[in-house]
Amino acid sequence: MPGDLLFARQSLVLSGAGKCCIFVGHYEPVVFESHIIRARLNQNSDPDFYFYYFNSPSGRCSVESIVEVVAAAGIRASDLVELQVPRPSLSAQRQIGAVLRAFDEKIELNRRMNETLEAMARTLFRSWFVDFDPVRAKAENRPTGLPADLDALFPSEFEDSPLGEIPKGWRAGTMEDVAVCRRRSVSTTSIADDEPYVGLEHIEKKSLALTDWGRGADVSSQKSRFQVGEILFGKLRPYFHKVCIAPVSGVCSTDILVVDAKEPGLAGFVALGLSEESTIEFVTASSGGTRMPRTSWGDLARVPMVVPTDTVAAAFGDLVRENLELVRKSVFEIQYLEEQRDFLLPKLLSGEIEVAEEDAIG
Known part of the structure; x- marks a missing residue:
């Protein structure tokens, strides 16, 4: 119940046990399976407070004290x-739970906004370059719904190609026609301690x-090495669909x-194009x-691609x-909020910082 x-009762890694x-x-x-321990608190305990406690350094240290490692790391409910x-x-x-929850709610709001912004971009990509909606509309003498300057960029007919029917003047090509792989190997001695590092585990x-x-x-x-704005494409188990745009260099x-x-x-x-489902399916196969x-x-x-005109x-x-x-x-706002939350977490839990009932974040 809420x-x-x-x-986590068991994990292949120590840090995962008791998470x-x-x-x-x-x-x-819903039901929970045997590798999970469910704890239902009494009425004198606030779930948010204890969720944040067990995710704080002191809470994690407390849980790690009961972890046993045999074939895998694990904890027992009786010890918990x-x-x-x-x-x-x-x-x-x-009060403490509410302050920390406010940070997480703001972070979640930002994540949802990102999803909406991405969905808008993906919808436009598919409309123009997969379904060819503006071209079909013009071919059928229907309005495209686009401003006049954009409307004028699209042809009003199709032509045959190795990829099937495509807008006239466009061409059947591949990802290599529009993209390049940047190969910049770097040794550990050339990497600064504070330089951003991205592993597959960091890409959603x-x-x-x-x-x-x-x-x-x-x-x-x-x-x-990668630069701001370049695309990071997870090549191990590509069906996980891990593709992102680098917001920093590293x-x-x-x-x-x-x-x-x-x-x-x-x-x-x-x-x-790199994050299209058809691209993922092609490289997976x-x-x-x-x-x-x-x-x-x-x-x-x-990867086959219909390449439009440069304009x-x-x-x-x-x-x-x-x-x-x-x-x-x-x-960057998400990162800032996470840093502030993690900075406040141990101080609030220890009582070093006290909060009033009306305290919140903007």
Whole structure:
């Protein structure tokens, strides 16, 4: 039920054992499986407060004290219920939980905004370059719904091609016609401790927004360098659909391809094309390996694409640029909010900082 705390009973890695999350609600009956421990708190305990406690350094340290490692790391429910935890008044618990929850709600709002902005860009990409809506409208003497300057960029008829019927004047091509793979190997000695590091674990599925990354200090092997605005494409198990636009410059895992548009005017077209479901399906089918399939630039370069005229591609880039820039700004706001939340978390839990009932964030 809402407010239940769920703990990971087992994990292949030590940091995963006892990891805590909170169940916030459901729209249909749900059950939990045997690798999860459910904790339902009494009425004198605030679920948000204890969720944040078990995700704080002191809470994690407390849980790690009961982790046993055999074949896998794990905890027992009987040990979990015996853990000593802080017991401030219920009023204080609720105030602390509310402040920290406000940060997470603002972070979630930003993530949803990013999803909406991306969805708008994807819809426009598919309308123009997959369904050819403006061309079909003109071919059938229907209004395109576009401003006159954009309407004039599209032809009013189709022609045959190896990819089937495509707008006249456009061409059947491949990803290699519009994009290039940037290969910049870098050794650990050339990576600064505070340099952003991106591994596959940092890239969210089906999201162009990269909101999390590590530090160069954590790197122990050769990596690849990338620049702001380049596209990071996860090549290990490509069906996970891990494709994002780099909001910062840094280094990344060698299991990530660094891809860039051949021309600045193609940047939006390339980014959305790389994250299209048809692109993921093509490279997945072409990947080598069974247990750990891995794609390559050779596979990605061969992805079939209908290549528009430069003017249409540039117009598309202009239209989606604002959306993608808003996503980039949101990424930094998310990072700032997470840093502030994580800074306040131990201080609020320890009582070093006290909050009034009306305290919140804007």
